[in-house]
Amino acid sequence: GESVGLHLPTLSVQEGDNSIINCAYSNSASDYFIWYKQESGKGPQFIIDIRSNMDKRQGQRVTVLLNKTVKHLSLQIAATQPGDSAVYFCAESTRGGSYIPTFGRGTSLIVHP
Amino acid sequence: EAQVTQNPRYLITVTGKKLTVTCSQNMNHEYMSWYRQDPGLGLRQIYYSMNVEVTDKGDVPEGYKVSRKEKRNFPLILESPSPNQTSLYFCASSISPLMGTDTQYFGPGTRLTVL
Numbered sequence: 631g632e633s634v635g636l637h638l639p640t641l642s643v644q645e646g647d648n649s650i651i652n653c654a655y656s657n658s659a660s661d662y663f664i665w666y667k668q669e670s671g672k673g674p675q676f677i678i679d680i681r682s683n684m685d686k687r688q689g690q691r692v693t694v695l696l697n698k699t700v701k702h703l704s705l706q707i708a709a710t711q712p713g714d715s716a717v718y719f720c721a722e723s724t725r726g727g728s729y730i731p732t733f734g735r736g737t738s739l740i741v742h743p
Numbered sequence: 744e745a746q747v748t749q750n751p752r753y754l755i756t757v758t759g760k761k762l763t764v765t766c767s768q769n770m771n772h773e774y775m776s777w778y779r780q781d782p783g784l785g786l787r788q789i790y791y792s793m794n795v796e797v798t799d800k801g802d803v804p805e806g807y808k809v810s811r812k813e814k815r816n817f818p819l820i821l822e823s824p825s826p827n828q829t830s831l832y833f834c835a836s837s838i839s840p841l842m843g844t845d846t847q848y849f850g851p852g853t854r855l856t857v858l
Contacts, residue, residue, distance in 0.1 A: 673849030
């Protein structure tokens with residue numbers, strides 16, 4: 631498959647563990663954030679989003695936490711499965727801005743059976 | 744099936760030979776964009792389009808052109824490719840940032856090598 635990045639931060643977990651992937655963003659004016667998952671050889675896929683008027687949002691097995699004070703975003707995956715192995719990255723954008731989202735470099739999640 | 748398609752998926756070409764990568768979406772999305780993905784740099788936006796006949800530069804537009812004559816298609820044109828344009832390219836679409844969401848749907852990618 632395609633390599634989406636070299637020397638990415640890597641998180642290795644055992645199947646069934648909870649995973650936490652972190653993202654620091656730079657623009658204090660950003661008010662909309664998305665987490666994407668990219669499997670080898672595929673395009674990024676939307677996982678979950680959150681607006682700046684929230685600090686937590688839950689989906690199916692995933693939770694996103696937003697800390698605007700320190701400009702930090704995290705993605706928690708519960709009961710991680712081998713199918714969760716992928717590169718995960720966050721994106722930030724600004725309402726009424728230039729509509730050019732800024733993407734993080736990503737974290738490689740490896741789930742061991 | 745709702746999807747974004749790109750063609751070709753793989754392309755090897757030589758410096759200076761004009762090429763076009765096509766992108767099409769079947770979701771009636773207004774917003775479309777092109778990204779390149781390079782190791783260690785993440786996704787960087789090349790161009791975006793808010794609607795038909797409305798296009799604008801992203802972060803790295805140099806050496807690229809786009810057009811949006813129809814809502815569903817957003818081709819990426821490299822008039823004179825150079826080796827530094829060797830990359831993995833993604834097309835994406837979304838309903839519209841003006842609708843309050845930027846959730847983008849990505850195509851499968853085009854691996855371009857310029858010799």
